Amino acid sequence: MSGPMLCRTCGIALDLHSTPTTQVYEHPVWSVADHPAEPEPAPPGWRGFCDFCTVKSAEFIVPVRPFILAATEHASTSDWQACPTCSLLISTARWDSLTSHSVAQIERRYGGTSASPEQVRQVRLLHEAVRTHMTGPPRRLGEPS
Ligand SMILES: [Zn+2]
Numbered sequence: 600m601s602g603p604m605l606c607r608t609c610g611i612a613l614d615l616h617s618t619p620t621t622q623v624y625e626h627p628v629w630s631v632a633d634h635p636a637e638p639e640p641a642p643p644g645w646r647g648f649c650d651f652c653t654v655k656s657a658e659f660i661v662p663v664r665p666f667i668l669a670a671t672e673h674a675s676t677s678d679w680q681a682c683p684t685c686s687l688l689i690s691t692a693r694w695d696s697l698t699s700h701s702v703a704q705i706e707r708r709y710g711g712t713s714a715s716p717e718q719v720r721q722v723r724l725l726h727e728a729v730r731t732h733m734t735g736p737p738r739r740l741g742e743p744s
């Protein structure tokens with residue numbers, strides 16, 4: 600299983616897009632990158648931001664089976680990381696709140712730019728896919744599985 604890939608230019612963790620014939624690393628849908636993604640492996644022990652709201656540091660792991668979201672060709676190859684807020688929303692099954700929380704955090708990160716309806720739709724689809732592929736409750740990073 601491959602580890603996370605970061606963009607050499609901006610340091611953002613890249614998403615893997617997978618079709619039957621290609622595998623491409625791209626900036627996440629919420630990002631506003633003005634340059635092509637330049638994937639390079641994350642350093643050992645790298646701990647990124649929350650995979651859901653992308654803002655706070657991850658402190659929890661959400662166990663998720665690998666999946667490919669057909670609608671967006673988003674490929675998820677490993678577990679997701681979550682901040683305490685997102686982890687709480689997930690463990691209490693407040694998925695609508697999770698999506699609105701994520702979108703709000705992402706908008707704040709980009710200086711109050713509103714997410715387009717299409718971006719919101721893609722975030723919601725992705726969260727739905729995570730929900731159906733979860734294999735257990737979130738656990739704190741560093742705890743044995
Ligand atoms: Zn970049």
Ligand SMILES: [Zn+2]
Pocket residue numbers: 649650651652653654655681682683684685686
């Ligand atoms: Zn979060």
